[in-house]
Amino acid sequence: QSVLTQPPSVSGAPRQRVTISCSGSRSNVGDNFVNWYQQFPGKAPKLVVFYNDQVASGVSDRFSGSKSGTSASLAIRGLQSDDEAEYYCAVWDDSLDGLVFGGGTKLTVL
Amino acid sequence: QVQLVQSGAEVKKPGSSVKVSCKASGGTFGSSGVTWVRQAPGQGLEWLGGIVPLFGTTDSAQKFQGRVTVTADESTTTAYMELSGLRSADTAVYYCATTPDCINGVCRTAYFDNWGQGTLVTVST
Numbered sequence: 001q002s003v004l005t006q007p008p009s010v011s012g013a014p015r016q017r018v019t020i021s022c023s024g025s026r027s028n029v030g031d032n033f034v035n036w037y038q039q040f041p042g043k044a045p046k047l048v049v050f051y052n053d054q055v056a057s058g059v060s061d062r063f064s065g066s067k068s069g070t071s072a073s074l075a076i077r078g079l080q081s082d083d084e085a086e087y088y089c090a091v092w093d094d095s096l097d098g099l100v101f102g103g104g105t106k107l108t109v110l
Numbered sequence: 111q112v113q114l115v116q117s118g119a120e121v122k123k124p125g126s127s128v129k130v131s132c133k134a135s136g137g138t139f140g141s142s143g144v145t146w147v148r149q150a151p152g153q154g155l156e157w158l159g160g161i162v163p164l165f166g167t168t169d170s171a172q173k174f175q176g177r178v179t180v181t182a183d184e185s186t187t188t189a190y191m192e193l194s195g196l197r198s199a200d201t202a203v204y205y206c207a208t209t210p211d212c213i214n215g216v217c218r219t220a221y222f223d224n225w226g227q228g229t230l231v232t233v234s235t
Contacts, residue, residue: 002154035220037155044205044225045147045155056223088155090220098171099145099157099220 003028004089004102011108017077020105022089024070028100032092034072036065039086039104048087049074076107084109112137114206114226121232127194130229132206134187139163143209143217144189146180148202149228158204161189165215196233203228 005023012018022034034052037045047056049065052072062078072091076083089102117131132144145160159170163182170178174193182189189206207222 033219033221035222044228045207045222046225047221047223050221050223090155092218092220094218096172098169101147101155101157101220104154 002103003093003096003100004091006087006089006102006105008103009106009108011110012079013110014079014081016079017075018079018107019076020074020087020089020107022072022074022102024072024091024100026070027095028070028091028093029067029072030070031094034065034067035090036063036074037088037090039088041086045088079109081109083107111224112139112208114208114224116204116206116226116229119230119232121234122196124197124233124235126196127192128196128231129190129192130204130206130231132189132191132226134189134208138184138187139182139189139208141210141212143212143219144180144182145207145209145217145222146178146191146204147207148204150199150202153202156202158191158193160217162212162215162217163189167215169217193231196231198233201231201233203230205229 036049039045052067053065093100113135143162146158161168161180179192206226208224211219211221
């Protein structure tokens, strides 16, 4: 059971917009920066969004992040087939005094 | 950007230890922190611990305290993660990653912008 809750899966058609949520608590999402990673099968994770809403270097501006209270979201607009991957949110947890990840969300492009 | 190159796959017996290396190829760690994350087959990501090589400061997840040791050798620009008391549940791909988001040797962050390729550790009789 992850400290951060993500939907197991989301899907969308090409060119549509999807959002992936990450729900936590005050000690993690509420008081610290949320970061998002994209992972393809058999590959290392890749940073896509850091500090809640900053798009990482080299990442398409179709990706965006936001945070409100104890929840955060990753949005992908103009879906493309190569966006199909697993997405993880990650944040420092002050109560656990450690780094925590969401359980991951598999994005399927229909 | 510095490339992180990890050591090769390992097969270990239950109860033994494994030491995985992560070399900063083409540069140094500078003041960055190095963290270790693992992923069991078909599972999500799990944090083990980290180090800031320049300061020698370390931290680790409560779950792994007493079993994980993170070290670094600045002369060879290599970080290491050693996990002891191996059991089958430790079978996973182990990743190193770096972060610039550290202050005075403390990295209370989940922001990692550079990752190694991963090292598969298999624990089996």
